[in-house]
Amino acid sequence: MDPVMVDAHLDLAYNARILGRDLSLSLDRLREVDPHPETPLVTLESLREARVVVAFATLFVDPREGGLEDWQEEVYAQLALYEAWEAKGWVRILRHGRDLEAHLARHREDRILGLVLLLEGAHALASPEELAPLRQRGLRMLSLTWATRNAYAGGNAEEAPLTDLGRALLREMEGLGMALDLSHLAEEAAFQALEAFSGPVCATHANARALVPSPRHLSDQLMEALRERDGVLGLVPFNAFLDPGWKRGDPRLPLGAFLRHKVHAEALLGPKRVGLGTDWDGGFGLEAVPLGLDRHRDLWSLGDEAFLGENWLRWLRSWF
Numbered sequence: 001m002d003p004v005m006v007d008a009h010l011d012l013a014y015n016a017r018i019l020g021r022d023l024s025l026s027l028d029r030l031r032e033v034d035p036h037p038e039t040p041l042v043t044l045e046s047l048r049e050a051r052v053v054v055a056f057a058t059l060f061v062d063p064r065e066g067g068l069e070d071w072q073e074e075v076y077a078q079l080a081l082y083e084a085w086e087a088k089g090w091v092r093i094l095r096h097g098r099d100l101e102a103h104l105a106r107h108r109e110d111r112i113l114g115l116v117l118l119l120e121g122a123h124a125l126a127s128p129e130e131l132a133p134l135r136q137r138g139l140r141m142l143s144l145t146w147a148t149r150n151a152y153a154g155g156n157a158e159e160a161p162l163t164d165l166g167r168a169l170l171r172e173m174e175g176l177g178m179a180l181d182l183s184h185l186a187e188e189a190a191f192q193a194l195e196a197f198s199g200p201v202c203a204t205h206a207n208a209r210a211l212v213p214s215p216r217h218l219s220d221q222l223m224e225a226l227r228e229r230d231g232v233l234g235l236v237p238f239n240a241f242l243d244p245g246w247k248r249g250d251p252r253l254p255l256g257a258f259l260r261h262k263v264h265a266e267a268l269l270g271p272k273r274v275g276l277g278t279d280w281d282g283g284f285g286l287e288a289v290p291l292g293l294d295r296h297r298d299l300w301s302l303g304d305e306a307f308l309g310e311n312w313l314r315w316l317r318s319w320f
Contacts, residue, residue: 003305004053004107005296006312008234008277009118009183009205010042013078014060015281024090027295038285041278041295044090048111050296053104053309054094054316055113056141056204056277057082059134060120063148071124079137082115091115095138097320104313116316118181118204121146122153128165128172135176140320142173143181143204144193147216153193154186156215162192170197179319182206182231183277187215187222194225200319201231205277207241208264217241223268232315233269234277235261237299239288248284252291258302275311276302 015021021034027046034040047055061074085091091113094100103114118141125131131142144166145155152169154160170193173180179200182190194201203226209217218226218233226233235258239246242257265274276299280289292298300308 002051002108004051004309005299006054006275006309007047007052007280007296008056008202008232008275008312009236009279009282010055010057011060011120011279011282012042012044012055012057012115013081014058015040015042016081017074017078019281021281036285038281038283039287041280041286041289044085044113046295046297047113050299051111052113052296053107054100054312055115056118057115058118058120059124059139060146061124063121063123063146063150068124068126072126072130075119075124075134079117079134079139082117083137093117093138094320095140097317100316100320116140116320118143120181121150121184122169123148123150125152125169128169131169131172131176131178135178139178141179141181141204142169143183143185144169144189145184145186147184149186153189155184156186159186159188159215161186162189162196166193167196173197174199177319182218182222182226184216187219190222191225194229200315201226201229202233202315203231203277204234205236205279205282206233207236207261211261211264212241212244214244220268223265227269227273230273230315230318232273232275232311233265234275234312235265236277236279237289237293237302238279238284239290240284242290248288252287252289255290255292255301258290262303262307271306272311272314275307275309
């Protein structure tokens, strides 16, 4: 089997529905017609070209916009979009362990992208019981927050502890066989969640706080706790997450800025627990990623097969 890539964080449905991007186009064509100031980095074709075998695809609504009814409507609309793509043969939604293994075997021939669905932020759930219908339709992963504080936990932008409702949601996740994504959690809440939750854990898209001192990233202590749970960290090639001095409009950073985070994370987690979580087109574009990374195929320059795909596949197989 040819080497394959796993990207642990892509806002595909958000880009298609909210930003109106036609992800069925080639990347070059999308760049020609896209009206947004950020040059896009991702289409389904560009992922196929790069041999991306699995992407963790989000259901994401901004908690700063609208309210519960709006959030729930959009979450289900994004889920329906992924299902429509699957019906067209563009993707395969991986709902069970048997789906994962069957997909890996078929991908050798058809190169169709497999999706592991991730609800990014629990603010769209009025109660823990609302998770079950989403799980029935294929949701496998959940992050408790997106930056802001909600009924379940504090986020990186509004720090607060895990709540009793958050603990109830984690129990619901355990019963449904779901994984917890620590990304965006306030550090206090993250440690409390690790104590309360016995299921699989990861951080799909975060970098090293030791190099970029922000609560958005993982401290060395949290990386060590993730290692103890055999979790995997997905690193983000986004310049603002690589160098605290970089600002939008500045020249693109060299690849070395990303590799410093990779070296730091691997020293703490071990080389088998670090991978990619690009978050590409998650609020930034080509202008904000390191030089030499113009599309997913260029990511092959960043590491070996373990870093680029096998570490995430091992983690998925351990629980999926």
